[in-house]
Amino acid sequence: MYENEKTLILDRKYTCPVCDKQITSKAVKANSAKFVDTKADLRPVHSNVNVTKYDAICCPNCGFAALTKNFTNTTQIQRKLLREGIQANYKSHEETPCEVYTTEQAISRMKMVLLCTITKQAKDSEIGNVCLKISWLYQDLADELDENDPNAETKRANYLTEAKNAAMNAYGHLSNARMHENFPIAGMNETTLDYLLSYLAYEKGEYQTAMQLLSGVVTNRSTSPRLKDKSLELKDLLSAKLHADS
Numbered sequence: 001m002y003e004n005e006k007t008l009i010l011d012r013k014y015t016c017p018v019c020d021k022q023i024t025s026k027a028v029k030a031n032s033a034k035f036v037d038t039k040a041d042l043r044p045v046h047s048n049v050n051v052t053k054y055d056a057i058c059c060p061n062c063g064f065a066a067l068t069k070n071f072t073n074t075t076q077i078q079r080k081l082l083r084e085g086i087q088a089n090y091k092s093h094e095e096t097p098c099e100v101y102t103t104e105q106a107i108s109r110m111k112m113v114l115l116c117t118i119t120k121q122a123k124d125s126e127i128g129n130v131c132l133k134i135s136w137l138y139q140d141l142a143d144e145l146d147e148n149d150p151n152a153e154t155k156r157a158n159y160l161t162e163a164k165n166a167a168m169n170a171y172g173h174l175s176n177a178r179m180h181e182n183f184p185i186a187g188m189n190e191t192t193l194d195y196l197l198s199y200l201a202y203e204k205g206e207y208q209t210a211m212q213l214l215s216g217v218v219t220n221r222s223t224s225p226r227l228k229d230k231s232l233e234l235k236d237l238l239s240a241k242l243h244a245d246s
């Protein structure tokens, strides 16, 4: 999708915390992604690379996979759960060399992260964060469709259904995290998370909940101007829905 993507990617070495083997994973070079904007569900857009594709580290030896920021911080109990629940059934393999990850590859890697995140009984914030990234990647896949593909519309509908399902899973887990965990949650401060939950509630059709969450964001003085703009856009969408319902 991006012309020079491979020039922005490097192989990073890690030691797998579950099987202790040396592995490599592709990563975006520091400070090379050019940020453009975030979509309404906070999906980041960069002009030269899709950073979400490189946020999963997967061990081809034991099957352990995690988001980059969570890869090294497993507990002893979690490593035991992963050895029993993932490694015991995993067929180790040599990875096929490639220059970049396709979005399809990135989705299967991120699904492996989800499986491991659930297996190690991670916190809701971590599970919700992974679900959100799966949702983003399916939307990226829909965006990449070739208009000349005769099946483009069917594929788009399928990808967007997958994106919505993942987003609704994210909504459930992040709402639980909001009640039981301390900030930052999935890397978000309170106003950012409340904005995201409001948007996901809107997607789910829970307009009252969405509006309640959003009023807190709009009136909070610590809300950044960028987030405030997004909140006002969402408020317009919500007002239209609530008006149509009444």
Ligand SMILES: [Zn+2]
Binding pocket: 016, 017, 018, 019, 020, 021, 059, 060, 061, 062, 063, 064
């Ligand atoms: Zn491993």
